Amino acid sequence: MKKACLVLLMIAAFLLFASARAQVSSAAEELIPSNTAKTSAEGTLPLSETQKILVAYFSRTGHSREIADQIHKSVGGDVFEIQVVEPYPEDYEAVKKRAMQEQTSGYKPALKTRINNIGSYDLVFLGYPIWWGTIPAPIRTFLSEYDFSGKTIVPFCTHQGSGLGRSVADISRLCPRSALLDGIAIWGRDAITAQDKISDWVRDIKVAK
Numbered sequence: 001m002k003k004a005c006l007v008l009l010m011i012a013a014f015l016l017f018a019s020a021r022a023q024v025s026s027a028a029e030e031l032i033p034s035n036t037a038k039t040s041a042e043g044t045l046p047l048s049e050t051q052k053i054l055v056a057y058f059s060r061t062g063h064s065r066e067i068a069d070q071i072h073k074s075v076g077g078d079v080f081e082i083q084v085v086e087p088y089p090e091d092y093e094a095v096k097k098r099a100m101q102e103q104t105s106g107y108k109p110a111l112k113t114r115i116n117n118i119g120s121y122d123l124v125f126l127g128y129p130i131w132w133g134t135i136p137a138p139i140r141t142f143l144s145e146y147d148f149s150g151k152t153i154v155p156f157c158t159h160q161g162s163g164l165g166r167s168v169a170d171i172s173r174l175c176p177r178s179a180l181l182d183g184i185a186i187w188g189r190d191a192i193t194a195q196d197k198i199s200d201w202v203r204d205i206k207v208a209k
């Protein structure tokens, strides 16, 4: 009788051990799909391969144009120069005066160039020089002339010390239904040698590989 009890006890102990092992191995198996999912997330296509890109910019002396060209080299897409009907003066004091007047009055200068198919773009890189701490007036006109709802805007600027300043907040106010990715600010004097920085940045924001 004692022997039978001992045998039953051993069988019970074995069954308990076997079921505990099964639980551990099924918990381990549950981890596998999430690891696989991570690997496939890392392999997600960059935005430049799934979305249509526009690189739109305004530039008076060429620094922001240089950055626009570097972005275009890194991510492709179409390039569009925002130009005003009445060009800004070359004289620095004169342009400062006009820009200040346009800033304080909220004036939107007429644009010389138009995009017909803005609806076809998903991702818009938007470039400009910082003027009086924010976007210059032609960018204000550009953002009001088209519907950017549902699009992603990526700001980039050149400057002489202010960085992006208030420009991102102002773009966001003018385009409340657009998403904004992290922008980049390049010193005007460094624009010509900024390609590596631009390539790193477009990778960081996951637009390029």
Ligand SMILES: Cc1cc2nc3c(=O)[nH]c(=O)nc-3n(C[C@H](O)[C@H](O)[C@H](O)COP(=O)(O)O)c2cc1C
Pocket (backbone or CB within 6 Å): 058, 059, 060, 061, 062, 063, 064, 065, 095, 096, 097, 099, 100, 128, 129, 130, 131, 132, 133, 134, 158, 159, 160, 161, 162, 163, 187, 188, 189
């Ligand atoms: C009217 C005017 C206002 C400016 N205001 C600022 C400013 O507030 N902060 C700043 O860092 N740079 C300012 N700058 C310097 C320009 O942002 C800088 O030179 C820029 O790189 C010029 O770019 P672009 O060659 O594309 O026109 C100003 C320049 C002008 C003409």
